[in-house]
Amino acid sequence: MTHPEELPQDAPLDPEALARVVRISLDEDLGPFPGRDVTTQATIPDDAQVAGVVAAREGCVLAGIDAVGETMRQVASRLGLPSPEVALEAADGDRLAAGAVIARLSGPGHVVLIAERTLLNIMSRASGVATHTRRWVxxxxxxxxxxxxxxxxxxxxxxxxxxxxxxxxxxxxxxxxxxxxxxxxxxxxxxxxxxxxxxxxxxxxxxxxxxxxxxxxxxxxxxxxxxxxxxxxxxxxxxxxxxxxxxxxxxxxxxxxxxxxxxxxxxxxxxxxxxxxxxxxxxxxxxxxxxxxxxxxxxxxxxx
Structure with missing residues (x-):
């Protein structure tokens, strides 16, 4: 019998588990499905396009980067809008310096701004655990x-x-x-x-x-x-x-x-x-x- 500690430690993040976390987080943030962001949807035109970056504001070990694309996809699906383009510039497990760009994205402003806090919450939590763990390692x-x-x-x-x-x-x-x-x-x-x-x-x-x-x-x-x-x-x-x-x-x-x-x-x-x-x-x-x-x-x- 193999103990869990003896197993390979290279398993990827379960996409279904991530999708579930994103879905629950969006439900909390947006209210009853499909939800709404009363500030963004009132102040920004439906057809507005934006571009931006997700970046580290302090040194860290990155984890949870797939939350960027998954959150954008789920928000776009709720709103019936195209999913923003996401270009990743880092990978989970990377040691990042403050200011490092993690991802570049462009697309509908409503999707990007509504997805922002959810994807950051998930990545910030995961990266905090990874960074703390690395100190012990x-x-x-x-x-x-x-x-x-x-x-x-x-x-x-x-x-x-x-x-x-x-x-x-x-x-x-x-x-x-x-x-x-x-x-x-x-x-x-x-x-x-x-x-x-x-x-x-x-x-x-x-x-x-x-x-x-x-x-x-x-x-x-x-x-x-x-x-x-x-x-x-x-x-x-x-x-x-x-x-x-x-x-x-x-x-x-x-x-x-x-x-x-x-x-x-x-x-x-x-x-x-x-x-x-x-x-x-x-x-x-x-x-x-x-x-x-x-x-x-x-x-x-x-x-x-």
Missing amino acids: DALSGTGARVLDTRKTTPGLRELEKYAVRMGGGVNKRMGLYDCAMVKDNHIVAAGSVAGAIARIRAAYPEVPIQVEVETAAQAAEAIGAGARFLMIDNMPPAGMAALVASVRAGENGPGGTGKVWLEATGGLTLANVRDVAATGVDFMSVGALTHSSPIVDLGLDLG
């Missing part, structure tokens, strides 16, 4: 450890935000509750033991990978003995974590060895201590802040 450079996201995402934006993590160089952990079993303290209490929880999951969902959160060396030994090959070490000081990692690694090889056990540090991680934690020998670090605390990036659409 850079901080871990050369250590061998990789940064993971979590399920602490904005409701309705999980696909977008986890894509942005990939564009920042990070790794997606499970997408939801359906694709990987994660045994935590409450599950252990309910099942009676770590081994009991693992046994029940294997009986019910034999095809699903299992990960176990541990707080002590005894829990780690029990989990490995029950067949777990992915442990999340929760809120353990670096010295204790290093000892646990060394113990697990010592048991991986040789006759009767466990084979590879993936180890993840979780809880209490900051950019200030990330290299100390990486030095313990863990494979991954999960950081909820990648998605729940990333500030947006300042992007703008300027006509000219």
Whole structure:
């Protein structure tokens, strides 16, 4: 069974997920379908044509660029107008300097101005996550450890935000509750033991990978003995974590060895201590802040 962290991290943004986010965002902005922009539609002639650029107003890692074309297409369809021409000058994952042009566009003024805030909201959020993730990736450079996201995402934006993590160089952990079993303290209490929880999951969902959160060396030994090959070490000081990692690694090889056990540090991680934690020998670090605390990036659409 392959754990989500072992999968390739090059999947593109799901176009259906993006289309859904754009549609919901436009409904919020424009009111009942097809919606209206009372300012733009009152002050600008129906046949007005405009040209402009989408640009970065601060340095960032770009993510969500497909929102430009998708938002323009949906707005044009609502209004019964031609979709503006969009020429992309950057790609998701690019590091951009302040002032860098992301896209050039031209077409009906009503479409461009009505689409403006929605496409900027989506790209600013995604680029903020990608930029924050890249800081962690850079901080871990050369250590061998990789940064993971979590399920602490904005409701309705999980696909977008986890894509942005990939564009920042990070790794997606499970997408939801359906694709990987994660045994935590409450599950252990309910099942009676770590081994009991693992046994029940294997009986019910034999095809699903299992990960176990541990707080002590005894829990780690029990989990490995029950067949777990992915442990999340929760809120353990670096010295204790290093000892646990060394113990697990010592048991991986040789006759009767466990084979590879993936180890993840979780809880209490900051950019200030990330290299100390990486030095313990863990494979991954999960950081909820990648998605729940990333500030947006300042992007703008300027006509000219």
